[in-house]
Amino acid sequence: MTSQSIQQSGPVRTARHGDVLVIVADSPPVNALGAAVRDGLEAAIKEGVADSSIAAMVVRCDGRTFFAGADISEFGKPLRGVPLPDLVNMIEASPTPVVAAIHGSALGGGCEMALGCHYRIAVPSAKLGTPEVKLGLLPGAGGTQRLPRLVGTGIALEMIVLGNPVSAQKAKDAGLIDRLAGENTLEADAIAFAREIAGKRPIPRVRDRHVEADAAAIAVFRAEHRRKLSGFDAPEACIACVAAAAERSFADGLAFERDEFMKLMTGTQSAAQRHIFFAERQAAKIDGVDPATPLRPIAKVGVIGAGTMGGGIAMNFLSAGVPVTIVEMQQEALERGTGVMRRNYEASAAKGRIPADAPDKAMALLTPSLSLDALADCDLVIEAVYEDMSVKKELFGKLDAIVKPGAILASNTSYLNVDEIAACTQRPQDVLGMHFFSPANVMKLLEVVRGAKTAPDVLATVMALAKRIRKVAVVAGVCHGFIGNRMLMPRQVEANKLLLEGATPEQIDRVHVAFGMPMGPFQMADLAGVDIGWHRDPTRIENIRDALAAEGRWGQKKGAGFYDYDDKRRPTPSPRVAEIIDGFRTSAGTKPRAISDGEIVARTLYTMVNEGALILEEGMAQRASDIDVVWIYGYGWPVYRGGPMFWAQTEGLDKVVAGLERYGFPVARSLKAAAGNGEALK
Numbered sequence: 001m002t003s004q005s006i007q008q009s010g011p012v013r014t015a016r017h018g019d020v021l022v023i024v025a026d027s028p029p030v031n032a033l034g035a036a037v038r039d040g041l042e043a044a045i046k047e048g049v050a051d052s053s054i055a056a057m058v059v060r061c062d063g064r065t066f067f068a069g070a071d072i073s074e075f076g077k078p079l080r081g082v083p084l085p086d087l088v089n090m091i092e093a094s095p096t097p098v099v100a101a102i103h104g105s106a107l108g109g110g111c112e113m114a115l116g117c118h119y120r121i122a123v124p125s126a127k128l129g130t131p132e133v134k135l136g137l138l139p140g141a142g143g144t145q146r147l148p149r150l151v152g153t154g155i156a157l158e159m160i161v162l163g164n165p166v167s168a169q170k171a172k173d174a175g176l177i178d179r180l181a182g183e184n185t186l187e188a189d190a191i192a193f194a195r196e197i198a199g200k201r202p203i204p205r206v207r208d209r210h211v212e213a214d215a216a217a218i219a220v221f222r223a224e225h226r227r228k229l230s231g232f233d234a235p236e237a238c239i240a241c242v243a244a245a246a247e248r249s250f251a252d253g254l255a256f257e258r259d260e261f262m263k264l265m266t267g268t269q270s271a272a273q274r275h276i277f278f279a280e281r282q283a284a285k286i287d288g289v290d291p292a293t294p295l296r297p298i299a300k301v302g303v304i305g306a307g308t309m310g311g312g313i314a315m316n317f318l319s320a321g322v323p324v325t326i327v328e329m330q331q332e333a334l335e336r337g338t339g340v341m342r343r344n345y346e347a348s349a350a351k352g353r354i355p356a357d358a359p360d361k362a363m364a365l366l367t368p369s370l371s372l373d374a375l376a377d378c379d380l381v382i383e384a385v386y387e388d389m390s391v392k393k394e395l396f397g398k399l400d401a402i403v404k405p406g407a408i409l410a411s412n413t414s415y416l417n418v419d420e421i422a423a424c425t426q427r428p429q430d431v432l433g434m435h436f437f438s439p440a441n442v443m444k445l446l447e448v449v450r451g452a453k454t455a456p457d458v459l460a461t462v463m464a465l466a467k468r469i470r471k472v473a474v475v476a477g478v479c480h481g482f483i484g485n486r487m488l489m490p491r492q493v494e495a496n497k498l499l500l501e502g503a504t505p506e507q508i509d510r511v512h513v514a515f516g517m518p519m520g521p522f523q524m525a526d527l528a529g530v531d532i533g534w535h536r537d538p539t540r541i542e543n544i545r546d547a548l549a550a551e552g553r554w555g556q557k558k559g560a561g562f563y564d565y566d567d568k569r570r571p572t573p574s575p576r577v578a579e580i581i582d583g584f585r586t587s588a589g590t591k592p593r594a595i596s597d598g599e600i601v602a603r604t605l606y607t608m609v610n611e612g613a614l615i616l617e618e619g620m621a622q623r624a625s626d627i628d629v630v631w632i633y634g635y636g637w638p639v640y641r642g643g644p645m646f647w648a649q650t651e652g653l654d655k656v657v658a659g660l661e662r663y664g665f666p667v668a669r670s671l672k673a674a675a676g677n678g679e680a681l682k
């Protein structure tokens, strides 16, 4: 049956297909449920209810997805239009049945909208989820009360507390959707479904369902995910709401959900997590480069070095279906490296993280070689060899002569001057840094280092490529350590000084872990290797680290570093390390004093903020939020603190400045100015 009279109200239109009213939202890019969409939907539902010739309604979206949630950019602003929870309740109360027709992702408020509808149909590629917890929130439009009633406590916990979406098939199996549509026939299938159910009474409403209390499932879930969720406020609130769905009436449950939602919404954690949501997307934008810049095609990638770093880098591309040629100098190293890659893939497949055939598929795209000449036809070559300027310069000179014109040459250096490396080629415009973080196949961060001569299209190509390999990329300028490692330096220097003045490694690490970091500076040193960057002369002992390295206390791998380790790698404070530290104090004539946790915060964390401000002043980061993205995705800064620059804001910039001054640090001009004006660092 063809449609008649199309009505348009802002981003929502209605079209009649006989006795079925199809309501279509069109609000690019993701059909977020902003005020205009909500008002349009309310008007459309009213239109359908008021019309006695309409027997059923279908709600669907144009564009790439069903509603991807509430409009996050509206949060914290005065409410306009009909509130989302009221809209969902109104749809559910409709005396005319409503079918949600889902494609793309029904997320957050979008999923809650679908739960308010009486029936749900989705294309097989659709996903449904409630990811609010990742924004420090909970589903606040009835989702915590309806989802458990529909799918049971277990699946509801997984979806609401972990925030992971489910596939349409899993949703069907769980009873979250009623039917799968054809991939390309959603509207027609939804209309046919609507006609089928139009006369059925009573109309099924999720609010009328009952879910049994399941304290055991909740206890198991809590125990299983304790570590992952610790420090976050939202997961506990989510769990409490899911429990309330079984323990309270629907109306009471909704009121409880509302209270919990508002507490989270007005808290710092959600503000931080929402900041990171937008910061991550902002980071992809390159200052001064037209977003329409044509990109260079990258069909084949070369990686030099099959060590831990090179292998990890190569895996990113293989996993994304991009062929890689990997080059090593010795056959044995090449075989060892590719063997590790295969084993990593197989371990992931064994854990069910990737399909069983994925390891073979990925490895089939890999060409191992002992010759740089094999890189001639690559579109991008990434060097991941020993961190030594002369080695890199020589290599780039050679590569320049081998690799085809127009190909991009990248260095994975973590500190060295990319301009100096580029100057060894005839194509400095095609050279940049791609600084991956270890393990490179796991860590999400990629610092893309823009050299003085890097061409805009080269930068744009690599930033787009980063998205293809599922990295979060941030543009950095050429300076020692770029953004992340440069900010790590003051932290490290101060942590070492604090040891001499009276703190212990345990105290400093404890302060960092309590702050929410995955580990403190000395735990990190032990994990990475105390010998990293060591001059390897056991007779030259200039600092505590040299002393540890000289004694073979190289960290976890040796069972001893700043801590002693048992055979399960469990750390205990080391009497020997205490002795070494004491020795340094004595020879420096330092009398140890009690160091407060506050002093540790000021000297190891405020100093990072100060360095961040200098990085911004020098234009080495495009924006303060990029620095936050680096620390969240590269170093495990707790996302609920929003990254160092956001955190400094919540701490109070004047407090940060006062702390820095108290301990004698020269404060960055921009930081002082922002604190003085009550402004944010941008």
Ligand code: 3H9
Pocket: 029, 030, 032, 065, 068, 069, 070, 071, 072, 073, 084, 085, 105, 107, 108, 109, 110, 112, 131, 132, 135, 137, 138, 139, 140, 141, 143, 278, 281, 282
């Ligand atoms: C919620 O629903 C609360 C309710 O329970 C209760 C309310 C009372 N709002 O990610 P992309 C923008 S909380 C506003 O690059 P993709 C995004 O900033 C919400 N804007 O695309 C970007 O803008 P720009 C729960 C949003 O294809 C552009 O859209 N929902 C929203 O890679 C493209 O985004 C979520 O948490 C939004 N909700 O991925 C889902 N979503 O171009 C959040 C996106 O200016 N969204 N934008 O940089 C996503 O996970 C992904 O965007 C999605 C598409 C998977 C949908």
